[in-house]
Amino acid sequence: xxxxxxxxxxxSVQEGxxxxxxCTYSDSASNYFPWYKQELGKGPQLIIDIRxxxxxxxxxxxxxxxxxxxxxxxxxxxETQPEDSAVYFCAARRGGGSNYxxxxxxGTLLTVNP
Amino acid sequence: EAQVTQNPRYLITVTGKKLTVTCSxxxxxxxxxxxxxxPGLGLRQIYYSMNVEVTDKGDVPEGYKxxxxxxxxxxxxxxxxxxxxxxxxxxxxxxxxxxxxxFFGPGTRLTVL
Numbered sequence: 001x002x003x004x005x006x007x008x009x010x011x012s013v014q015e016g017x018x019x020x021x022x023c024t025y026s027d028s029a030s031n032y033f034p035w036y037k038q039e040l041g042k043g044p045q046l047i048i049d050i051r052x053x054x055x056x057x058x059x060x061x062x063x064x065x066x067x068x069x070x071x072x073x074x075x076x077x078x079e080t081q082p083e084d085s086a087v088y089f090c091a092a093r094r095g096g097g098s099n100y101x102x103x104x105x106x107g108t109l110l111t112v113n114p
Numbered sequence: 115e116a117q118v119t120q121n122p123r124y125l126i127t128v129t130g131k132k133l134t135v136t137c138s139x140x141x142x143x144x145x146x147x148x149x150x151x152x153p154g155l156g157l158r159q160i161y162y163s164m165n166v167e168v169t170d171k172g173d174v175p176e177g178y179k180x181x182x183x184x185x186x187x188x189x190x191x192x193x194x195x196x197x198x199x200x201x202x203x204x205x206x207x208x209x210x211x212x213x214x215x216x217f218f219g220p221g222t223r224l225t226v227l
Contacts, residue, residue: 001173032214043118043204043218044157089156093214099162100145100208101172102216106156 002027004092006105013080014113021108023090024072031095033066033073034102038087047088048075052095080112116141118219120205126225127195135190135222137205143217145208146188147172148180150201151221157204163188164210195226 003026013019025033031052036044050057050064050073057064061080066073077084087109091102118139127133139146147162149172159172163182177199179191188207192199205219 034216036218041221043220045218046215049213049215099164099170099172100210100214100216101147101159101162102157104156104158106154 002030002092002094002103004090004103004105006090006108008108009106010109010111012111012113015080015082017080019075019077019080019084019110019112021075021088021090021110022072023074023092023105024070025092025103026071027092027094028071029094029096030092030103032093033064034091034093035062035064035075036089036091036104038089038107040086044089077110080110082112082114085110085112116217118205118207118217120203120219120222122222123220124223126227128227129196130194133192133195133224135192135203135205135224137188137190137219138186139188139205139207139217140186141207141209141217142185143207143209144185145210146182147206147208147216148178148188148190149204149206150174151204152201160190160203192224195224197226200224200226 034049038044063076090105148160149157161180163169203222208216
């Protein structure tokens, strides 16, 4: 089955700096790659996603890049703010079939220091 | 407001006492799923359902049951809970048309003593 590796497990940055989180996946049939933000006491919330027919997607301060050949994708947050502090999860989903299961990375705890 | 709700949010119980965690979504989604989240292991799928009366096992189904009698509801049942089922549980739903975004509930923190 699919395996998703996520690095780093913890990341501490100063407010205003950029943060980058990287993930690799194993299943070449995966074609959907969402990123979730999880704040304390809440469920994961989708912040951005990318499909395998696109190499890059941007939404204000957040961007995701995908390299299908190397099977890795990354989350980039620019001009970080204290409210960006949370746990971030990458995930991958296989195309086709009846299960919309997401295979998650183990998460990155991002701390943005004021 | 589009949302997935779960109840209870917190539950402490004892080994062997049957319990049910409810999940409901108001988005008319066909697909629903349960995950458990454990430190160092991320989120792992327990069961999923493609539609009413259609359910199947995920990666870690042992010790759990589910049912899908109505489209909006997908309860998780622990017939005889054990301490290794102490975890944070999330229900999720996805529309099978459109973006395929998966929406998560707020979580249920279960402790089995």
